[in-house]
Amino acid sequence: MDKSVFEQIYDIVARIPEGQVTTYGAIALSVGRPRAPRMVGNAMHRAPEGLPCHRVVNKTGALAHEDAFGGEFFQRYLLENEGVPFLENGRIDMRACFWFPDGA
């Protein structure tokens, strides 16, 4: 609609249930731009406070850069606290907690 892709991205990210995570590509797909996962990342960087951007990860199951949430450890702590299973290698168990944004 008139809302920019960024607005739609914020809306979807805000709907991510606790204990689950989604990928930039999935969000991009939900906003109608399956080829624009970069926009999602960009939107996260510009994201206002209150947005659970820590629940958004890349498809590899790895978290965003260390300095994005006050530390890689901090983001992992938040996710684990919500019930997101982590693997021994420090990555998220995508097959178990992946959530597909059906909002759009």
Add this chain to the structure above:
DNA sequence: GTCATGACGGATC
């Protein structure tokens, strides 16, 4: 309207 940029994804090695 054009240029440069970006919290990525996929393919390939």
Add this chain to the structure above:
DNA sequence: GGATCCGCCATGA
């Protein structure tokens, strides 16, 4: 699984 290269698209200046 990890690292590297290329490509995609919207936003901001």
